[in-house]
Structures are given as structure tokens and as C-alpha cells.
Amino acid sequence: AQSVTQLDSHVSVSEGTPVLLRCNYSSSYSPSLFWYVQHPNKGLQLLLKYTSAATLVKGINGFEAEFKKSETSFHLTKPSAHMSDAAEYFCVVIIPGGYQKVTFGTGTKLQVIP
Amino acid sequence: SQTIHQWPATLVQPVGSPLSLECTVEGTSNPNLYWYRQAAGRGLQLLFYSVGIGQISSEVPQNLSASRPQDRQFILSSKKLLLSDSGFYLCAWKLAGSTDTQYFGPGTRLTVL
Numbered sequence: 001a002q003s004v005t006q007l008d009s010h011v012s013v014s015e016g017t018p019v020l021l022r023c024n025y026s027s028s029y030s031p032s033l034f035w036y037v038q039h040p041n042k043g044l045q046l047l048l049k050y051t052s053a054a055t056l057v058k059g060i061n062g063f064e065a066e067f068k069k070s071e072t073s074f075h076l077t078k079p080s081a082h083m084s085d086a087a088e089y090f091c092v093v094i095i096p097g098g099y100q101k102v103t104f105g106t107g108t109k110l111q112v113i114p
Numbered sequence: 115s116q117t118i119h120q121w122p123a124t125l126v127q128p129v130g131s132p133l134s135l136e137c138t139v140e141g142t143s144n145p146n147l148y149w150y151r152q153a154a155g156r157g158l159q160l161l162f163y164s165v166g167i168g169q170i171s172s173e174v175p176q177n178l179s180a181s182r183p184q185d186r187q188f189i190l191s192s193k194k195l196l197l198s199d200s201g202f203y204l205c206a207w208k209l210a211g212s213t214d215t216q217y218f219g220p221g222t223r224l225t226v227l
Contacts, residue, residue: 032214034215034216036218041202041221041223042220042221043120043204043218043219043220043221044204044206044218045218046215046217049214049215051214090157090158092216094214094216102148102160102208102216104150104157104158104160105157106157107157107158
């Protein structure tokens with residue numbers, strides 16, 4: 001069975017400071033990993049994805065994530081937070097198979113303080 | 115390019131009334147289709163998924179149902195809404211047989227009063 005754990009339900013940072021949103025996963029197979037962002041009352045937008053190529057993945061809006069197999073982690077980072085980054089972020093894992101089961105983390109709400 | 119549509123965008127319904135939410139995908143064939151629900155303050159809950167026309171799998175038992183009458187059409191229904199059905203409903207699609215990206219629609223905000 002696979003699972004995704006987002007370690008923080010809420011993260012608060014000051015504008016201009018680094019962002020770290022943590023995600024750990026468990027999977028019996030080589031997973032594909034994704035980060036999505038959701039602004040209030042909006043659908044989910046893909047930030048970045050890891051699909052067994054480079055372990056450091058760069059996404060939109062200055063975000064990046066590093067796949068660390070030894071730590072089973074896929075943490076999302078950004079060097080400098082912007083007010084527009086305030087949103088909810090979801091870590092997602094998909095494993096291969098007949099259905100390609102998709103598992104979402106419970107989400108992390110990012111607050112950016114001016 | 116592919117696009118995904120959901121309607122309506124918002125809906126307010128009384129308890130006990132029926133429900134029909136529609137999702138359509140353009141620009142791809144034989145996608146995997148998904149219905150999710152976000153209740154207030156909670157993560158995404160997978161409700162249904164479909165790998166083909168008429169093929170529906172349910173992840174959780176409840177008073178909702180789903181149908182896929184056409185390849186790129188996915189409908190979420192209920193005969194009688196409950197207060198607990200309130201939430202934000204998201205449709206998503208993904209290429210079949212792939213562990214690649216899920217693409218989400220804009221969502222439907224359902225309020226049951």
C-alpha cells in the first residue's frame with residue numbers, strides 16, 4: 001500500500017524568507033511524485049513532478065523539490081516567499097499498475113506574512 | 115491541447131434534493147477520470163474513478179453515484195442530498211496507463227442547506 005504524509009498542516013513564513021513544505025511517502029514501487037497548489041475556491045494546479053528522471057525538480061513560480069529515496073521524502077522549497085504563494089499545497093504519489101492509484105496528502109496551508 | 119470543464123461552478127441545494135454535476139474533457143481519448151471531494155478543512159477524498167465508458171469504481175460508500183456515458187464525460191449524481199454532501203467537488207483526468215500528471219477542473223462548490 002502507498003501513503004503520503006504532509007508533516008505540517010499549517011506553515012507560516014514572512015515574505016522574502018524561505019519556504020519548506022514537507023512530504024514523506026511510502027510505496028512498494030517506484031512512485032511518481034507531484035506537488036499541486038490550490039488557491040481558495042479554485043482547482044488544483046500542478047507545480048512540479050518527479051517521474052524518475054532528475055531528482056531535483058524545478059517547477060513554476062520558483063518552487064523546486066528534491067526526491068530523496070533514502071529518506072522517502074519529496075519536500076517542496078522556495079528561496080523567497082511571495083504574498084501570492086499563500087495557498088494550500090498538496091503532495092501526491094502515483095504508483096504504476098492497472099489503475100495507477102493516486103494518493104493525496106492532507107495538504108499544507110501556507111500563510112505568508114507581510 | 116487538453117482542457118477539462120466542470121459545471122456548474124457553484125450550487126446551493128436543499129437537503130433531499132437530487133444532484134447532477136458534470137465534467138467533460140477535451141483533446142484526449144480514453145482518459146482515466148476521477149471525482150474528488152474536499153470538505154471544509156479536510157484534504158481531498160477520492161470518490162469515484164473510471165478507466166472507460168460504463169466502468170466506475172467507488173472508493174467510499176455513500177449516497178453518491180457516478181456514471182460515464184461517453185468517453186470524455188463523467189457525471190456525479192445523488193438522488194437525495196445530505197448536509198454532509200456539502201463541499202468542493204473536483205473532477206480530474208489522467209492519461210490511461212500512465213503515472214503522469216492528473217489535471218484538475220475548476221471545481222464545483224456545493225452547499226446543501
